[in-house]
Amino acid sequence: MRNVYxxxxxxxxxxxxxxxxxxxxxxxxxxxxSNCKYHTSGHIYFTLKDMKGTISCVMFAGNRSGLAFRLxxxxxxxxxxxxxxxxRDGKYQLYAKEITLDGAGALYEKFEKLKKELQEQGMFxxxxxxxxxxxxxxxxVVTAPTGAAVRDIIxxxxxxxxxxxIILYPALVQGEGAAASIVNGIRAxxxxxxxxxxxGRGGGSIEDLWAFNEEIVAQAVFDCNVPxxxxxxxxxxxxxxxxxxxLRAPTPSxxxxxxVFDVTETLRQMKERELTLLRLMRSRIEWNRIxxxxxxxxxxxxxxxxKIREKKTWLLRQEEKINEAIKGKLLDRRHKLDIxxxxxxxxxxxxxxxxxxxxVSDENGKNVKDIRQVQIGDKLQIYVRNGVINADVTGKQxxxxx
Numbered sequence: 417m418r419n420v421y422x423x424x425x426x427x428x429x430x431x432x433x434x435x436x437x438x439x440x441x442x443x444x445x446x447x448x449x450s451n452c453k454y455h456t457s458g459h460i461y462f463t464l465k466d467m468k469g470t471i472s473c474v475m476f477a478g479n480r481s482g483l484a485f486r487l488x489x490x491x492x493x494x495x496x497x498x499x500x501x502x503x504r505d506g507k508y509q510l511y512a513k514e515i516t517l518d519g520a521g522a523l524y525e526k527f528e529k530l531k532k533e534l535q536e537q538g539m540f541x542x543x544x545x546x547x548x549x550x551x552x553x554x555x556x557v558v559t560a561p562t563g564a565a566v567r568d569i570i571x572x573x574x575x576x577x578x579x580x581x582i583i584l585y586p587a588l589v590q591g592e593g594a595a596a597s598i599v600n601g602i603r604a605x606x607x608x609x610x611x612x613x614x615x616g617r618g619g620g621s622i623e624d625l626w627a628f629n630e631e632i633v634a635q636a637v638f639d640c641n642v643p644x645x646x647x648x649x650x651x652x653x654x655x656x657x658x659x660x661x662x663l664r665a666p667t668p669s670x671x672x673x674x675x676v677f678d679v680t681e682t683l684r685q686m687k688e689r690e691l692t693l694l695r696l697m698r699s700r701i702e703w704n705r706i707x708x709x710x711x712x713x714x715x716x717x718x719x720x721x722x723k724i725r726e727k728k729t730w731l732l733r734q735e736e737k738i739n740e741a742i743k744g745k746l747l748d749r750r751h752k753l754d755i756x757x758x759x760x761x762x763x764x765x766x767x768x769x770x771x772x773x774x775x776v777s778d779e780n781g782k783n784v785k786d787i788r789q790v791q792i793g794d795k796l797q798i799y800v801r802n803g804v805i806n807a808d809v810t811g812k813q814x815x816x817x818x
Contacts (some may be wrong), residue, residue: 423506427506428503430501430506430508434500435500440500443496443499444494444496445494446466446494446518447465447492448466448490448492448493449464449488450464450489451463452487460474460480462475464493471509471510472507472509473497473509473511474510474512479514485517485525493515493516494516494518496513497512497513499511527622527629531656534659539634539638545663546662549611554610555573555582555610555675556583556613556614556642557614558585558614558616559584559615560617561584565616565617565647565668566584568668568669569582570582572672572676573676576672576673576678576679577676577677579679583610585600590617590620594627596632598615598628598633599633599636601615602615602644603636603640609642612643612645612675613645614644614645614668614672615644615661616645616647616671617647617649618668625653625655628656633657634660637657637660638660645675646658646665647668650667774798776797776798777796779794779797784796787814793808793809794809796809
């Protein structure tokens with residue numbers, strides 16, 4: 417009778433066979449990443465494939481510390497680990513312990529490693545970046561003597577400012593000796609005391625651009641006393657010197673625009689500023705003229721002669737006030753005098769005489785008011801309106817009842 421085994425027994429047997437195979441315990445497999453998933457637990461699940469097949473892979477969180485890059489779809493890698501069976505599903509998979517980039521990926525890994533080292537050394541720090549001169553007269557260029565890059569730089573620089581001088585150092589930008597050639601070019605132009613240096617080339621693969629990722633080139637750019645603009649490849653290309661340079665341009669054409677000022681635009685700006693300065697000067701002169709007039713009026717007001725004039729004016733006004741007061745008083749007194757005169761007229765003997773009455777006095781000038789004051793033969797003086805009558809008393813007659 418045949419033996420019958422459970423699924424678990426079969427899976428356990430197969431797992432045991434895998435465990436006893438020395439090759440499967442430590443091997444490296446090359447392939448392309450697909451179906452990559454980063455689990456919340458920290459584990460990474462992905463599939464490794466090539467033209468002939470696929471294999472499931474997992475990297476546990478404990479092994480991720482040595483992974484210097486993020487896994488992504490289509491990445492060519494070499495996975496080192498062991499092949500084992502997951503008993504529950506009865507499937508085998510590659511348990512990754514180490515993952516490195518393959519081919520261009522290896523260069524990328526080297527790039528990231530050097531980038532990290534230089535960053536830790538502080539070579540990318542903004543405090544070391546030198547400002548690009550606003551008005552460069554001499555521009556140094558380190559690039560290949562032929563090709564689109566140098567033509568673009570010369571054409572754009574000449575169009576923007578035909579007076580700028582361009583000094584080209586014909587350097588190797590690819591292949592053996594390229595890094596040393598670029599370094600020599602930077603140092604030679606620095607000795608020429610140019611205002612700014614453009615270091616660059618046209619686009620290409622990471623292998624083509626690798627000279628600009630060499631540490632000696634990065635060090636030369638960092639040590640250069642002249643501001644350096646990096647212009648390597650296209651906008652999407654990034655090299656080590658892009659981080660070290662004082663300014664990164666996305667293309668050689670853009671580098672020329674950043675290094676060379678537009679003389680036409682500069683002249684236009686100068687004209688605008690001239691007009692602005694003239695307007696501000698006129699405004700300032702007018703403002704000062706107004707204030708000068710105000711100060712002149714204030715000085716005149718506060719000067720001794722001004723004070724004297726002010727006091728004279730005040731005295732004249734006071735004199736006018738006094739005269740008006742005197743006139744008022746005189747008018748008031750004259751009015752009262754008229755009243756008193758009228759009153760005196762009513763009491764004046766002369767006024768009575770004018771009304772037909774007379775005034776009698778004896779020889780001694782004493783007023784005679786009673787008949788008994790005179791005797792027959794006395795002399796009297798009778799005062800009338802227009803003179804005095806001398807009379808003798810010849811007789812007297814008293815009142816009938818007297």
